[in-house]
Amino acid sequence: MRLNKPVFLILLFAGHFIYSGAKAQNTPVITVPFILNFDHIIITLSLNGSEPLNFLFDSGAGGTLITNEAADSLGFKSSVNRKNVGVSGSHKVGVIKGVKLAVEDNKLGNITLLSTDMPLEEMDDGRKVHGVIGYPILSRYIVEIDYIKNLLKLYNRNSYTYTGNGQTLPINIVSNLPITGATVVMYNDMAFEGDFLVDTGARSYMIISAPSVVHYDMADNIGDYYSVRAKIGSSQKRAKIRHGKLKSLQFAGNNFEDVPVALSSDSKGVLSMPDIDGIIGNRLLRRYKVIFDYQHGLIHLEPNDQIGDSYETNLTGFNISFKKGKPFIKNVVDRSPADKAGLRNGDEVISINGNLVENISSEEVRQAFLANGDKIEIVIKRNRKFKYTEFILKALI
Structure with missing residues (x-):
């Protein structure tokens, strides 16, 4: 299942001729800082002049999603309902047309929003993610993602010339x-x-x-x-x-x-x-x-400098999600260290190795579970009761 190679060659040669005759003008028209939130790129944008909203920047999003809660708070009304196909299936969405999009006070034109009742995962500090955007930005600009500097740079697609060595x-x-x-x-x-x-x-x-x-x-x-x-x-x-x-x-x-x-x-x-x-x-x-x-x-x-980094694999047998800034355990794997220690989906993490999670950053929470062979002492809360347990980190694969 390969893309048509002759088409690839045509694209490459066409790109060569287009670029070779143009003078490089690689000054971004917009530079957008982002937060890398547990491997999700979060940017802020404005809709119809609204206060900044948190959106996941997702090249796998063919449309622009907004939660029903955010749409209602902005007074948006959907004109029609339809099905939207995502990575894991289809779901019903409302269609909101003619919404003015702005990033960093730069107007990007009008877009169509798809409103959904599917909840989006919160940021690790408890802030809500209001939507998902990809194609409306990617189709209008050359988009550079710098994961070292946490910057999204948007270039004029008609004057950009690639001069890198990648x-x-x-x-x-x-x-x-x-x-x-x-x-x-x-x-x-x-x-x-x-x-x-x-x-x-x-x-x-x-x-x-x-x-x-x-x-x-x-x-x-x-x-x-x-x-x-x-x-x-x-x-x-x-x-x-x-x-x-x-x-x-x-x-x-x-x-x-x-x-x-x-x-x-x-x-x-x-x-x-x-x-x-x-x-x-x-x-x-x-x-x-x-x-x-x-x-x-x-x-x-x-x-970049991360090209040779070791791979992060699951050493616990669970994942962490945040709700209102608090970490909770999810996706506990059968017969994993977490499962054998009695941890269950929905447990709230109170402390790790004697450190209250309210006093440490989300990155420190993540780092605590990355060293194979380390002993973890953890206190969780379940049904208003506290439970202490411990286990040894061990790679599942």
Whole structure:
């Protein structure tokens, strides 16, 4: 399932001729700071002159979502309802047309919003995420994501010339989503070249779509694994995911060995489509400076200081989510260290290794669970009762 290579060559040569005759004018017209919130890019924007709202910047979002709560607070009324297809399936949305979009006091024009009752995960400090945006910005500008400086830079798409020394890959824009190629190698040494959604909204290294899992017989060729049902995508619907590792992933001129991978079994949404092999997520993308050029069908990837970082894998058997700034346990894996220690979904974390979580940052909470072999002492609250337990961090894969 590969993109048409002759088309790729035409795009590359066309890009060469377009760029070679133009003088570089690579001054961003807008620079937007962002927060990297547990691998989600959060920017602030304004709708119809509103106060700043928190939006997830998601290249995997073909439309612009806003929560019903935020839409109601702004007085927006939807004119019609329809179904919107997300990563993990479809859900009903309302359509709100003619909304004025502004970023950092810069007017970007009118957009159509899709209002949804699907809850979006809070930021780790308790602030709400009001919506998800991708295509309306990516289609109007050359977009550079600098994960080291936490800056989103928007360039004029008609005057921009790429002058960096990174890898340039062709992308196809399918249903407003950017698709590019990568090579996957499993532990049985079987390899395939596939077409993958470049998804800044995915908190993952790589996810393989359900049809490709079956087609390439991947389930038993990803080493040790564990399974969990987790919420994925903007729709926040649950899908069964099997987590393991690839022998290697070849992407943008780099060979990533023993990279974590998730295998989807979903029967709906993008991860069920036979012509998309999966998703390249933000945990891999953040190792580059990423430059999207939708106009010329290109993506430029420049390795940054994080390119050689070790992979973060699950050492606890649970994930953390924040509600009103408080950390809660979710997605507890059967027979994992957390499960054996008696932790359950919905437990509120009160302290870690004697430190009250209210006195430490969310990053310190995350860092506490990253050292394989460390002993963790944790106090949780469940049904208004406190419980102390301990366990040893151990890699699940």
